[in-house]
Amino acid sequence: MTKKYDDITRPINAIAEEVNAVLNNRIKEKYFEEVVLLYSFIENLLKWLVFVKTTWDKCSNKTLTTEEIRRIRSFCKSLNFYSALNIAFSINLIDFGLYAKIDTIREERNNIVHQFWIYGHRGNFLTLRKRLEMLARATNQLVGIFNKLTEKVGVEEVYELFL
16 A cells, blocks of 8 residues: 655645635535544544654664564554544543543544434534534644654654554
8 A cells, every 4th residue: 555645744734724725715515524534534643643652652762673663553553533542641642631522522423423324413514614613623732742742752754654
């Protein structure tokens, strides 16, 4: 499988630009699509943050082998939203306030995904816009953590790490 991007900041910026364009231009027909996009983005960014922090913390004691990094990557990639969120909180990537906010987001996502056929707000653009704005704020907080972690790690190669 080939990567579309060579630097993780590019898809992050592309998603931010897309969501902002939809909100700024009030493209109502795309609100639901962007909500689903941010659910996925938040989950995957959490997994990436857990991967980078875990790898970095383990490197503080010794140099990791390629196999050790591969195993950590495989573990993080296989995490579900619930596990990634709880690990991120447990290893101090996120504080309890953000944990609670993202846990609510996770529950909403599960309800929408598992009950899509009865999801009544699909055509309610005001409700979708409010949800999209709330997701965008939570996403911005996670991107802030991404920026702090990558600054702490301080190596350019971190941007090339993908799960």
